[in-house]
Amino acid sequence: MIGYLKGTLxxxxxxxxxxxxxTLDVNGVGYDLQIPTRTIQHLPEIGDSVQIFTHLQxxxxxxxxxxxxxxxxxxxxxxxxxxxGIGPQLGLALLDTFGLQDLIQSIISSNTKLLSKTPGVGAxxxxxxxxxxxxxxxxxxxxxxxxxxxxxxxxxxxxxxVEMTLLALGYSTREIIDALKAVGQKTALSKSANTDDWIRExxxxxxxxx
Numbered sequence: 001m002i003g004y005l006k007g008t009l010x011x012x013x014x015x016x017x018x019x020x021x022x023t024l025d026v027n028g029v030g031y032d033l034q035i036p037t038r039t040i041q042h043l044p045e046i047g048d049s050v051q052i053f054t055h056l057q058x059x060x061x062x063x064x065x066x067x068x069x070x071x072x073x074x075x076x077x078x079x080x081x082x083x084x085g086i087g088p089q090l091g092l093a094l095l096d097t098f099g100l101q102d103l104i105q106s107i108i109s110s111n112t113k114l115l116s117k118t119p120g121v122g123a124x125x126x127x128x129x130x131x132x133x134x135x136x137x138x139x140x141x142x143x144x145x146x147x148x149x150x151x152x153x154x155x156x157x158x159x160x161x162v163e164m165t166l167l168a169l170g171y172s173t174r175e176i177i178d179a180l181k182a183v184g185q186k187t188a189l190s191k192s193a194n195t196d197d198w199i200r201e202x203x204x205x206x207x208x209x210x
Contacts (some may be wrong), residue, residue: 002065005031006051009044018096018119019089022067024052033067034088036096042069057088066092072170073100083132085125094118094129104168105195107133108161137164162198171206179205 007026014020020037023030033052044050052067053074066088068074073095080091094103097118106114107130115126138160166176179202184190189201 001056002054004051004053004071005033005065005067007031007049009046009048009050012040012043012046014040018093022052024050024067031065033065034092035067036073036092038096038099039067039069039073055088064088068095070100070170072168076100076103076168079133079136080129083129085128090118090120090125093120100168101165101199104137104165105161105199106130108137108164109195110134137168140164140167158193158195158198161195162202165195165199166202169203171210175206175210176202178209182209 005024005026007024009022010025010030011023012020013022015037018037019034020040022033022035022043024033025031033054035052052069053071054068055066055074055077057064057066066074066077068077077088077091077095080086080094081088086094094115097103098106105111110130112123112126112130115121115129116123118126121129162180163176166179167173171179180198182205183198183201186201189197192198
């Protein structure tokens, strides 16, 4: 219903919990939003302009706005709360515990031990998250047209994780293919099966060429 809000950051209430609160002044109307606490590092100074991507939760007794600095983070939050047993507060906790990139990698690699380190997420819940969202991320990858490895590129065992993580960070299919081709020219990297190495090098290339 409300995709994003763009206005002036009017106030910030920092919390030690996974969620904090901001008020955004949009043309004289103050919108209160809950945000992952780690999102604070992406916010400007009080009084400066900012765009926040939003998710609106409608209840009988209240409407609650959740805010995110990137559309990919907002979309992953929506995926998380679609899983049975995962409400908005657990969704915020997962994003705040890991951040976007690490959370995506934990899910698609089914690292349930790591996921369960989030407060409130037990072993069974972590397994459910990995089972349900890994499939959805795989479908997302297919729809994006990233089904065959560009050459030179990452080894097949890490290709899916690299591509899906970059997609989640908001890069386009064309940008990902170009980045993996470019960084794959590096001799040391072309022999690596380390997902983090590929992602780090691809992001570095994209930051200079996109």
